[in-house]
Each structure stands twice: as structure tokens, then as C-alpha cells.
Amino acid sequence: MCGIVGYVGSQQAAPLLVEGLGRLEHRGYDSAGLAVLGPGREGRLRVVKKAGRVRDLAEALPKRFAGKVGVGHTRWATHGPATDVNAHPHTDTKGDVAVVHNGIIDNAAALRAELTEAGVDLLSDTDTEVLAHLIGRSEADTLEERVTEALARVEGTYGLAVLHAAYPDRVVVARNGSPLLIGVGDHEMFVASDLAALVRYTTRVVHLEDGELATITADGFTSTGHHQAVDLDIDPAAYDAGQHESFMRKEMLEQPEAAERVLRGRLDERFGTSHLGGLDLDARDLRAVRRVKVLGCGSAYYVGQMGAGLIEELARVPADAESASEFRYRNPIIEPDTLYVAVSQSGETVDTLLAVQEIRRKGGQVVGLVNVVGSAIAREAGRGIYLHAGPEVAVASTKALTTMHLAFSLLALQLGRVRDLSIADGRRLVQALQRLPEQLGEVLALEDQLVPVAARLAEAESLFFVGRVRGYPVAREGAQKFKEITYRHAEAYQTSELKHGPLALISPAVPTVAVVPDDELTERNVAALHEIAARGGPLVVLTHAAVDLGDLPSQAEVSRIDVPRSERELDAVLLTVALQLLAYHAAAALGHDIDKPRNLAKSVTVE
Numbered sequence: 001m002c003g004i005v006g007y008v009g010s011q012q013a014a015p016l017l018v019e020g021l022g023r024l025e026h027r028g029y030d031s032a033g034l035a036v037l038g039p040g041r042e043g044r045l046r047v048v049k050k051a052g053r054v055r056d057l058a059e060a061l062p063k064r065f066a067g068k069v070g071v072g073h074t075r076w077a078t079h080g081p082a083t084d085v086n087a088h089p090h091t092d093t094k095g096d097v098a099v100v101h102n103g104i105i106d107n108a109a110a111l112r113a114e115l116t117e118a119g120v121d122l123l124s125d126t127d128t129e130v131l132a133h134l135i136g137r138s139e140a141d142t143l144e145e146r147v148t149e150a151l152a153r154v155e156g157t158y159g160l161a162v163l164h165a166a167y168p169d170r171v172v173v174a175r176n177g178s179p180l181l182i183g184v185g186d187h188e189m190f191v192a193s194d195l196a197a198l199v200r201y202t203t204r205v206v207h208l209e210d211g212e213l214a215t216i217t218a219d220g221f222t223s224t225g226h227h228q229a230v231d232l233d234i235d236p237a238a239y240d241a242g243q244h245e246s247f248m249r250k251e252m253l254e255q256p257e258a259a260e261r262v263l264r265g266r267l268d269e270r271f272g273t274s275h276l277g278g279l280d281l282d283a284r285d286l287r288a289v290r291r292v293k294v295l296g297c298g299s300a301y302y303v304g305q306m307g308a309g310l311i312e313e314l315a316r317v318p319a320d321a322e323s324a325s326e327f328r329y330r331n332p333i334i335e336p337d338t339l340y341v342a343v344s345q346s347g348e349t350v351d352t353l354l355a356v357q358e359i360r361r362k363g364g365q366v367v368g369l370v371n372v373v374g375s376a377i378a379r380e381a382g383r384g385i386y387l388h389a390g391p392e393v394a395v396a397s398t399k400a401l402t403t404m405h406l407a408f409s410l411l412a413l414q415l416g417r418v419r420d421l422s423i424a425d426g427r428r429l430v431q432a433l434q435r436l437p438e439q440l441g442e443v444l445a446l447e448d449q450l451v452p453v454a455a456r457l458a459e460a461e462s463l464f465f466v467g468r469v470r471g472y473p474v475a476r477e478g479a480q481k482f483k484e485i486t487y488r489h490a491e492a493y494q495t496s497e498l499k500h501g502p503l504a505l506i507s508p509a510v511p512t513v514a515v516v517p518d519d520e521l522t523e524r525n526v527a528a529l530h531e532i533a534a535r536g537g538p539l540v541v542l543t544h545a546a547v548d549l550g551d552l553p554s555q556a557e558v559s560r561i562d563v564p565r566s567e568r569e570l571d572a573v574l575l576t577v578a579l580q581l582l583a584y585h586a587a588a589a590l591g592h593d594i595d596k597p598r599n600l601a602k603s604v605t606v607e
Contacts, residue, residue, distance in 0.1 A: 002088075002102040002601070003027040004180065005197040006071040006161045006171045009188025009218050013070030014061060020190075020197035021054045021072045023239060026247075026393050026595065026602040027194060028076030031087035032057040035098035036067030037168045045098055045165045049087035068218075071161045071171060071191075073100035076601040079108065080125025089163075090129040092136025093120060096165040099135065101128040102193055103157035103178040111153065127156075135162060143167040144215055147174060151213075157350065159193055170217045175208040179348045179376060182206040182214060182221050184229045189216040195372075196391065199236040204229050207374050232373065238391045246594045248394035248485075252580055253444060255399045259437040261388040262403040266410055267433060272426020273417035274410040279367055280383040286418045289339045292319035295327055295355045296343035297604065299397045299480055300404065304343050305473035306572050307408025313569060314416035314429075325351035327358070334362035341411070342368050342384075345392055345400040347375020349604055356380050369407050371400050385411065394595045395602045396484050398580050401477070402440070405573045409433060432567040436574075439564045443577045446561065447585075450578070453540055453559045454585035457482075460511050460538075462489040465579075467515035468496055468525060474515045474572050478579035482513075485587040485597050495528045506537040508557075513582070517571045518544040526550055533558065540582070542575050 003024025007013045017034045025032075033049025034057070046065065050057045054074060073088035080086040089098040105111070108127030115133050116122060122129055134150035143164050151158070157177030164172075173180055173191050183190030183198040183205050190198050195205065206227045208214060214223035244250035266274050292311050294304035304321035311319040324342070342356045347370035356377055359366045368377045368384030371392065378384065387403040409429075417426050457463060463482065467475035472494050479490040493502050495514070506512070512532050516525040526549055529539060533556035541549065545562045552558055563578050565571065587594050 002076050002193070003074040003197065004071070004100050004102055004159060004161055004191065004193040006173070006191035006216070007188070008069045008169070008171055008216050009185065010068060011188065013067050014065045016201070017070050017072035018054065018058050018061070019200070020192065021057070021074045023196040024074050024192070024194055025054050026395055028074050028601045029053055029596050030075055030077050030082035031084070032072070032074040033087045033089055034070055034072035035089040035091075035163055036065060036070035037163055037165065038067045045091070045095055045163060047089055047091060047098055049084055049089065051082045051084050051087060069163065069168060069171065071098065071100045071163055078104055079127045086124045086126050088128060090124060090126060090132045092132045094136060097132050097136040098163040099128060099132045100161050101131060102159040103176070105130065105154050105158070106156040107154065108156075131160065135164070143170065143172050144213060147172050148213060161191055170215050172213065172215050173208070174213040176210050177350060177353075180208045182208065182216060184221070187218055189218065189221060191216055195232065195234065196239050196393065199234060199239055203232045203234050205232060206230075207379070230374070234391070239393065246394065248396055248398060248584060248594050251392055251394055252398045252577070252584065254390065255402050255444070255577060256437040256440045258389045258399040258403050259406055259440055261390075262406045263410070263433055263437070267430050269427060269430045271417070272423045272430055274414045276385055276410055276414055278383055278385055283418045286415055288337060289317060289415065290337040291335065292317055292339050292341065292415075294319070294321040294341045294343060295324040295352055296321065297324050297349055297351050299401050299477055300343040300345065300349070300352070302473050302477040302480060303401055303404045303408070304341070305476070306405055306470070307341070307412070309470060309473070310408055310412040310569060311415060314412040314421050315419050317415060317419070324349070324355040327355040332358070334359055334364040336363065336365070338364065340364055340366040342366055342377055342381060343370075343404060344368075344375075344377050345371045345387075345389075345397055345404075346602065347372040347377040349377070351604070353377050353380060369404060371403070393602070395597055395600050396481055396583070396594070402573055402577060405576070406433070406436070409570060429567060429569065432570050436566060436570065439566060439574055440577060442564045443574050444581070446563070446578065447581055450561065450581045451585045453561070454582045455589040456538075456559075457511055457513070457540065457582065458486060458488070458586040458589040460488060460509065462510050463491070464502065464506075464510060464512040465490060465492040465515070466495040466498065466512060466528070468494055468521050470519070470568070470572050471495075471515035471517060471525075471575070474575050474579070475513070477576055478513060478515070478583070481580055481583040482586065484600060485583055485592060485594050486590055487592070487598065488586075495525055498528055498531065503531065503535070506532055506535045508536045508538065511538040511540060513540045513579070514542065515575055516541055516543040516547060517568070517575065518546050518565060519568045519571070522547055542578050
């Protein structure tokens with residue numbers, strides 16, 4: 001959450017910072033600001049900040065805003081509402097220091113009280129402002145020492161960048177629990193919390209580790225760690241929406257290609273298995289696994305439930321998923337023969353990262369399932385499965401979610417084949433996985449059929465999503481996606497639980513989206529549809545062509561959507577994509593900003 005960008009070089013900083021902030025707006029978009037050091041031996045620090053979007057900041061900038069060193073920030077509010085005063089950068093009393101900060105300072109209240117008692121006039125509600133004053137009040141000899149001295153007083157998480165008028169040639173940055181990377185250019189240097197801000201200028205980067213401090217100048221960088229810059233193979237065009245009206249639409253349409261990438265080179269039809277070299281686990285290691293625990297947050301948690309069910313079904317190993325945000329707070333028992341799987345698109349989700357650290361601290365074996373190469377979870381876990389989904393900018397995850405599901409399918413297949421899954425079943429699933437990219441295209445081709453259905457759902461104030469066993473986490477993800485971008489109340493239940501309470505709320509005003517695959521539970525699912533229809537509840541049924549819904553009441557409002565059929569174990573991924581389309585077009589019918597849903601951000605890097 002929140003975005004940081006910084007620059008030191010020969011170009012004017014402000015245009016680069018504004019452009020970079022625009023590319024980081026998916027990380028926070030309730031306010032934005034920037035600070036530049038003007039020309040001169042002791043540069044004059046100038047700050048402009050504005051509540052609202054980056055475009056509002058750009059319009060507020062003076063025509064002359066010169067300076068070749070600067071930092072910028074786009075905010076997701078934690079301490080204090082979205083106002084001009086609470087926007088970053090924050091400055092000290094003299095106006096010599098400017099700080100941009102991601103993360104949360106846990107002892108901010110105590111530090112604010114101490115500063116107030118010392119006569120400091122605090123202007124904002126934020127935790128970040130205390131950093132600016134601590135740095136400004138330090139009498140250390142160098143900026144690096146002043147920042148280090150201030151951070152020694154701080155408890156919490158941070159990714160920060162600091163300017164000081166007395167040190168006009170540099171930006172000092174530090175990281176602890178919040179992502180930060182340095183971009184290496186030709187006689188110019190960048191800093192950002194996300195590669196998206198840098199790709200137009202450089203893809204040569206250094207990832208800072210927790211506890212590190214670094215200084216960037218036009219000629220290079222120094223840090224308290226030991227780093228070599230690495231070149232990332234990334235196409236800058238992947239961070240542009242192109243001709244699409246939104247990133248979410250672009251990313252939904254990219255799912256067939258993303259599926260091909262995550263499967264490429266990993267399927268073995270001859271032996272009916274998969275090869276996942278990044279796991280660094282041979283057949284003996286895999287056979288020693290007695291339990292699998294999946295950890296994720298939000299959509300990653302729901303796809304983790306799908307993955308856990310698939311592992312249990314194919315490998316016959318007990319498996320379950322748990323919210324990573326709760327995991328370490330219940331003092332979990334870490335078992336040496338349990339394989340822990342940490343799932344995160346960004347690889348920077350703080351709750352999941354802290355869970356990984358807790359597992360490793362207690363000697364457990366953990367693998368990452370992440371999309372962003374070099375991300376914190378990937379580095380902390382040290383092994384795992386990269387998703388190869390390509391950059392995902394929209395807050396609501398689509399293509400990363402689909403590749404997560406496919407990665408779990410590969411893991412379940414490999415675990416199954418070293419146990420009791422037959423070669424015939426292995427080959428059946430390999431062939432089904434090979435067909436999935438094309439079938440994803442077939443689901444996307446249903447879009448025109450889904451648009452009017454989504455528009456009707458958008459009119460409801462509250463909805464149910466229901467499914468059973470394999471279909472239940474699909475329903476949970478469908479409800480999540482719908483509430484994220486439409487702002488309608490959407491709640492998921494196991495279909496079997498309707499009679500145990502939720503059926504009381506069924507009425508013509510409360511539609512139900514039902515996940516009804518052609519499987520061993522079809523008859524029971526169809527019976528539940530009749531219970532809903534008998535009470536006047538409108539139905540949207542995601543199903544397969546072979547499913548007979550029976551003679552529903554003639555007055556029942558029923559929309560049927562037939563999704564392509566895969567093998568039973570893999571149907572969930574195709575059903576999930578259909579729900580993405582429903583949520584997208586419902587939000588579009590309501591006129592919402594689909595890529596930037598209110599109160600949310602792409603990467604959750606604070607607890």
C-alpha cells in the first residue's frame with residue numbers, strides 16, 4: 001500500500017516523479033505529493049501535495065518547479081483522513097527535511113507526545129511526520145547517520161526516502177518490512193516501492209533487504225548490505241493498458257497466454273506428472289510430506305482453499321488453507337513434515353511475509369507461490385513456484401489468480417504422482433491442463449452473454465454466492481471480486497448451509513449466484529436451486545451444458561451460464577473466470593473506477 005518514487009540525476013525530477021506516481025497509483029490513491037531540491041549549493045526544498053488522484057497533484061504543480069533531486073508519494077490512508085496536510089512528503093519544522101514513508105510506526109503516539117512536549121508543532125495526523133522531525137532535530141554529522149539515529153527510535157515497518165536541503169546531491173532510503181528497490185540508470189538513479197514506477201527508465205535494479213539503509217546519488221549507490229544490480233526481463237509495455245478501457249479488462253483477456261506461460265515446460269505427459277524445479281524437493285522429499293498448509297490473504301487465500309482441496313484430492317495428503325494474517329498470532333505448531341505454501345501475487349503481502357518468517361524461525365519448510373521475481377516472499381522462502389502471469393496492475397486480481405490455481409494444480413499433480421495417483425489419471429490431468437488455455441478463451445468469449453446478467457445483479461444491494469466442496473471457494477472468490485469493485489454486499493456460503501440460517505434472507509430482492517458444476521454433487525446443488533426459486537429468489541447459475549436444472553417454477557427468474565467443461569478436479573478455474581466477468585461488468589454498469597476500488601490498494605504492505 002502507498003507508493004514511493006525518487007530520482008537523482010541530470011533531468012528535471014518533477015515530471016519523472018509525477019509519471020512514476022501515476023504508475024504506482026494502484027498502490028494507493030487518496031492523496032499524492034512530491035518534494036524537490038532546487039538548484040544551488042544548499043538546495044531549497046519545495047513541497048507540493050494534494051488530496052485526490054495524481055492528476056490533481058499534477059494540476060497543482062507550479063509551472064516552474066525546478067530540481068534534479070526529488071521524491072514522490074501516493075497514499076493509502078492509515079493515520080488520518082485523506083487531506084492535503086496528511087499527504088506525503090512530510091517536513092520538519094525548518095523545512096529542511098522531507099520524508100515519504102510506507103508502513104506503520106507502531107510507537108508513533110509516544111513519539112508525537114515526546115515531540116509535542118519538546119515544543120514541536122505537529123501539523124498532520126500521520127505517524128510519518130514524527131520521522132521528519134526526528135531527522136531534522138538530529139545533530140549527527142551525515143544524513144545517513146541522522147536517518148539511522150531517527151530509525152533507532154522507531155518501532156514498526158517502513159520503506160522510506162529522505163531529502164535534506166543540506167545534502168542536495170542525494171536521497172537516503174531505508175527498508176524494514178515494506179518493499180523498496182533501487183533503479184540503476186546511466187548517471188542517474190531511481191528508487192521506488194514497485195518496479196512499475198521505473199520500467200520506462202531502467203529494468204536494472206537492486207532489492208533492499210529488511211534493516212538496510214542506502215544512499216543514491218547521480219553516480220551510483222551505497223548501502224549497508226552487499227548487492228549486485230540485476231537485470232529484469234520485463235517489457236515496459238506490459239505496464240500500459242494500451243487500447244483497453246481498464247487494466248482489469250486487459251488482464252482478464254491475457255489469461256489464456258498467462259496460463260500457457262505458467263504451464264510451459266512443466267508438464268510431462270509421458271509419466272503423467274509435472275516438473276517444478278523451483279521447489280528444490282525430490283521424490284523422496286515429496287513423499288516425506290505428511291500435511292500441506294496454504295497461507296494467503298484475500299483472493300490468494302480463496303485460491304489457496306481451491307489448491308488445498310486439489311492437493312488433498314489428488315495426493316491424498318491432509319491439506320487446508322488459512323488466512324496468513326491470523327496465522328502467527330495463534331502461536332501455530334510448526335511441524336517438520338508439513339509443507340507450508342505461501343501465496344501472494346506481489347510477493348510483498350506483509351501478513352504472508354511475516355507468516356513465512358515465523359515458519360522459518362521455527363524450522364518449518366516453506367515454499368513461495370508468487371508472481372513477482374525477486375520479491376520479499378520469494379527471497380525469504382528461497383524456493384517455490386513463479387506464476388509468470390506478467391505484471392498485474394488492477395487491484396482486483398484476475399490473471400495472477402488463475403495462474404495461482406494452475407500452479408496449485410501442478411503441485412497437486414506432482415505430489416499425487418509420487419504417491420498413489422495412477423499414471424492414467426496423471427495423463428488425464430496433464431491433457432486437461434494442456435487444454436485449459438484454449439478453454440479460458442472460450443470462457444472469455446461468453447462475455448456478451450454475461451453483460452446483461454451482470455447489469456441485473458448490479459441493481460441488487462445484497463447477493464449470495466453459493467457452492468459446494470470444490471465450488472465453495474469459487475463462490476467465496478466470486479463474492480470477493482463482486483464486493484471489491486461493485487461495492488455491493490456479497491456473501492458466500494456453502495450451498496448445504498442455506499437451510500441452516502441464510503435461507504431466511506432469500507427474497508426477490510436478493511439474487512443468488514450458484515456454482516453448479518457437473519460432478520458428484522449436481523443433484524444436491526440443483527435441489528438447493530429449487531429451494532431458492534420457491535422463495536422467489538432470483539438465480540444466476542454457473543454450470544455445464546450437461547446439467548439438467550429440472551422444472552424450476554415458471555415465475556422464477558433464472559439466468560443460466562454454461563461454462564466449458566474440464567476434468568472435475570480442474571473445473572474451478574474456468575468457473576472462477578466467469579465470475580470475474582460478472583463482477584467486472586456489474587461494476588462497469590455502476591460506473592465505478594474498476595482499477596482503483598475505494599479504500600483498497602494492490603499490495604497490502606501494512607498489518
